[in-house]
Amino acid sequence: MGERDWAGLADGDLVALARAGRPGAYAAIVTRHKAALYRLILAHVRDADEALDLVQESFVAAHGALARFDPARSLRAWLSGIALNKCRDWARRRRVRAMLSRVLPVEAAEAVADDRVGTEAAAIERDSLAHTLAALDSLPEGLRSPLILCAIEGLSQAEAAEALGLSVKAVELRIRRARAALREKTG
Known part of the structure; x- marks a missing residue:
């Protein structure tokens, strides 16, 4: 199946094909939903690089849990739930890192000039x-x-x-x- 063929399939059909091990089916799911997950995650973490990493982590987790996906549910809602869990995990890790590492003093941060005009x-x-x-x-x-x-x-x-x-x-x-x-x- 070509890329155009995947685009015409419903999410539930793509999930069924991905579960059956059909090459390209899960890639089509990722292609279809990655922009929405990126926006959702970016709204939570406010860091573009971290958001990209969390999108990838979300899709890896979703792939591992695909057998547990209920086709009666919305795939986007299911993926969004996984992404939100990844955001919560990230926030927890960030809080722990902040406690364990030195934070740049506020005075030093204020001394950095803003080059944007x-x-x-x-x-x-x-x-x-x-x-x-x-x-x-x-x-x-x-x-x-x-x-x-x-x-x-x-x-x-x-x-x-x-x-x-x-x-x-x-x-x-x-x-x-x-x-x-x-x-x-x-x-």
Whole structure:
């Protein structure tokens, strides 16, 4: 089967072919979903290189767990759940590393010059984006993940609920609370 042939297949068909050991089927799954997983992970870790590594780790983990995938579920939601677990693992490792290693003193970090030259409007936009991202980062994980999955990644509330192991009503409530908290933090 050529690349175009894989593109026409539904996720469930690709999973069945990948489970059967069909060469190229899992690669087609990766090709189809890697951009969405990258955006999801990047929204959590805020580091492009780390996000690429975590996307790869997520797909390796998913490949190993493919036999346990329930075809009645959304593949994207299932992959998103794996990716979120990888983000949580990464955050735990990062906290441990931070405790065990020396951190650059704040004074030294402030002494580094910013070589970027921009207009006043660009500076205001960067500040606004930084403020919004900081507000998003300050949300508890339980509020941040549903908001990112639905508002940024475009998953339905049902798909987000499936990825997070919650009810649709719980996702709806958490998104509402997350948006209210963001409004309060960003003014």
